[in-house]
Every structure is written in C-alpha cells, then in structure tokens.
Amino acid sequence: MRKYINWVLIGLGAFLLVAAILASTWASGAVKKTPTDTNSTTHLSGTAAKLNPGTGEVEDLKVKATSFTKTDSNASTDDVVVFTNVTCLMVDAPGVDDCVEDKDDPNLVNIPEPDVFATDRYDGKAVKNGKFVPSDAEQKEGLVNKFPFDTEKKDYKYWDGMIGRTVPAKYEGTEKIHGLETYKFNYTLSDMDAEVVSGIDGKYSMDKTMWIEPKTGAIIKQEQHEVRTFANGDPLLDMNLAFTDAQVKSNASDAKDNVSSLNLITGTVPLIGFILGPILLLMGGALLLLSRGTGRRSAG
Known part of the structure; x- marks a missing residue:
C-alpha cells in the first residue's frame, strides 16, 4: 500500500x-485571445441637440444608443476575429425600442450601415486583409473596439470612423470603477473636415474618454461629446453619450470574472x-x- x-x-x-x-508558456498565449463567439449589446444614453431637416430647427432630445456587436466565427481564424457592428441611435422615451428597421420611424435619430471589420485576436489592432474584410468595407487601422491584453500606461492609436484614420488615445491615469482598477484614455479632435451627413461635408469634433481594464483590454466605461456642423458653421448635431450606469456595472462585473480566470490560469x-x-x-x-x-x- x-x-x-x-x-x-x-x-x-x-x-x-x-x-x-x-500554464506559464502555452496557456498564457492561448487564453489571452479575443473570443470568436461574441454576441454583445452595449447601452448608452445622453442628450443631443439635433437639426430637424423638416423644420430647420435644432431640437433638444434625450437619446439612447444601442450597439450590437457580433463575431463571425466562420470567417475568423486562430489569429484574426471578424466583427459586425451596428449602432442604433433612438429618442429616449418610454416605450421606444432600442432599434427599429423602419427608417421613417419618428423615434429613429440615426442608424448607419453595418460595419464589418477584423482585428488581431492578441493585440486588438485592425487587420487590413481582403481575406477577412470585404473589399468595399472601410479599411481600418489601429485599435477599434477594445484595447490589447495587458494594456500599458502609454498612448495608443485608436480608430475614428468619422475622419477615417487613427488618432492618439492618450493615457491619463488610473481610476477605480466598482472596485476595479482601470486605465483612463482620452482623445480630442476639434473642427476636423469630415462627411457629417451622407454626401455633405462639414466640421466634426470629438472628445472621447474610455476607461480600460488593463489585463483584458475591455472598455468598462465610455463618455463622448460629439459635435457636427455644416461647412458654414451652422449646427447639425451636438451630442453627449455615455455608457449607462447599468452597463458600466455589468462591464465591471464581467471584467472581474475574466481577470480572475486569467489570474488562475496564468498565475495561480x-x-x-x-x-x-x-x-x-x-x-x-x-x-x-x-x-x-x-x-x-x-x-x-
């Protein structure tokens, strides 16, 4: 015995x-990869001063944005993940759905065409490869929808679709959100030339702040102030949007679980x-x- x-x-x-x-060699690289089975919905809310094209007047609205993000597991590989994203902007009022298909719905503020893009599963950077992204899709660069695993306290190149290029997302310090340590990043643009409405050029400004959980690169909280004007300076849109409190709380909870799993595999x-x-x-x-x-x- x-x-x-x-x-x-x-x-x-x-x-x-x-x-x-x-665990210290192979597993670390295997688990620090963006999953290919994502199907998430992100909720934002805020206010918008928006030009009503019918009346020519600027209307003050309470708005909500819902971002639907889904991965295409069939088109994704071990190294690249393919995403489809649609963000629907609606009037925030009782009984109004998160999104509608009828583009004439009076509660619909804006719904762009689906955005298809591919990113590296390790560092989160956009992949410019026709194998993954249709030839007629916007070719992105830099970070698009998340930061890299093991995010560092430094500036990163972040994609801004309105101007069609990357901008420096500057590291601004750390901040605790629901007990979770995050890294704060911000980028600011002022009066940039852009296509502010389909077929119409004007000026675009953005002040966007993101709070990132560094181990996973997940965006926990986000706030943005966006302004669009016509070329002559007439107002078109002045909007403040942020993740809802419930969304931030959910993101922080999910990040804590993911960090615990990573720590178990790569540390414990x-x-x-x-x-x-x-x-x-x-x-x-x-x-x-x-x-x-x-x-x-x-x-x-």
Missing part, C-alpha cells in the same frame, strides 16, 4: 509540474505547480527509495 502512495505522490508531482510549465496554477510539483516528486522519490531499502534489509 505504501508503495502505491509513493507512486501517487510522484505522479501527482509530475502532473503539477507539467501543468505549471504549460503555475505558482502551485512549480512549488508543490517538485516537493511531491522529491517526497515520492525519497519514500520509494526508503521503502526499497527497507525491503532489502527485511529480505536479508
């Missing part, structure tokens, strides 16, 4: 040591394996040698 215990200790020690080696498992594995191997080996020595003395 004692001999079996010795072999169990040796086997368990070897298993823990191998698990530690795999290797630590336990590298400490207990060799100890159990040595104990099992020593006890096995002792049992063999005892057996030979008994036989003599």
Whole structure:
C-alpha cells in the first residue's frame, strides 16, 4: 500500500509540474485571445441637440444608443476575429425600442450601415486583409473596439470612423470603477473636415474618454461629446453619450470574472505547480527509495 502512495505522490508531482510549465508558456498565449463567439449589446444614453431637416430647427432630445456587436466565427481564424457592428441611435422615451428597421420611424435619430471589420485576436489592432474584410468595407487601422491584453500606461492609436484614420488615445491615469482598477484614455479632435451627413461635408469634433481594464483590454466605461456642423458653421448635431450606469456595472462585473480566470490560469496554477510539483516528486522519490531499502534489509 505504501508503495502505491509513493507512486501517487510522484505522479501527482509530475502532473503539477507539467501543468505549471504549460500554464506559464502555452496557456498564457492561448487564453489571452479575443473570443470568436461574441454576441454583445452595449447601452448608452445622453442628450443631443439635433437639426430637424423638416423644420430647420435644432431640437433638444434625450437619446439612447444601442450597439450590437457580433463575431463571425466562420470567417475568423486562430489569429484574426471578424466583427459586425451596428449602432442604433433612438429618442429616449418610454416605450421606444432600442432599434427599429423602419427608417421613417419618428423615434429613429440615426442608424448607419453595418460595419464589418477584423482585428488581431492578441493585440486588438485592425487587420487590413481582403481575406477577412470585404473589399468595399472601410479599411481600418489601429485599435477599434477594445484595447490589447495587458494594456500599458502609454498612448495608443485608436480608430475614428468619422475622419477615417487613427488618432492618439492618450493615457491619463488610473481610476477605480466598482472596485476595479482601470486605465483612463482620452482623445480630442476639434473642427476636423469630415462627411457629417451622407454626401455633405462639414466640421466634426470629438472628445472621447474610455476607461480600460488593463489585463483584458475591455472598455468598462465610455463618455463622448460629439459635435457636427455644416461647412458654414451652422449646427447639425451636438451630442453627449455615455455608457449607462447599468452597463458600466455589468462591464465591471464581467471584467472581474475574466481577470480572475486569467489570474488562475496564468498565475495561480503555475505558482502551485512549480512549488508543490517538485516537493511531491522529491517526497515520492525519497519514500520509494526508503521503502526499497527497507525491503532489502527485511529480505536479508
């Protein structure tokens, strides 16, 4: 019976040591990848001063934006994930749906065409490859919908679709959100030339702040102030939008779970394996040698 215990200790020690080696080498790269089965809905709310083209007057509205993001698992690969995103902007009033298909609905403020893009599953940067993105789709660069795993305290290039290029998202410090440490990033644009309405050029300004959970790169909280005017300076849109409180709380909760899972795989498992594995191997080996020595003395 004692001999079996010795072999169990040796086997368990070897298993823990191998698990530690795999967790610290292969597993780290395997788990720090954007999943290809995402189907998420993000809720924002705020206010907008918007030009009513029918009356020519600027109307003050309470608005809500709902962003629908889904991955195409069939088009994605081990290294690249393909996304489709649609963001619907609606009047925020009782009984109004998050989105509608009827573009003549009076509660619909704006709904652009679906946006298809591909990003690297490791660093989050846009992939400019016709294999993944249709030739007629906008070719993006930089970060699009998340930051990289193990986000650093530095500036990153972030995509702005209105001007069709990247802008520097500047690191501004750390901040706790629902007990979760986040990195704060901001980018600001002022009076940029842009197509403010389909077929109409004008000026565009944006002040966007994002709070990022650094280990996963997830956007926990977001606030933005967007202004669009016609070329002559006449107002078209002045909008403040932010993740709803419920959305921020949900994001923080999900991020905590994801961080715990990553820490378990990349931290706890290797630590336990590298400490207990060799100890159990040595104990099992020593006890096995002792049992063999005892057996030979008994036989003599």
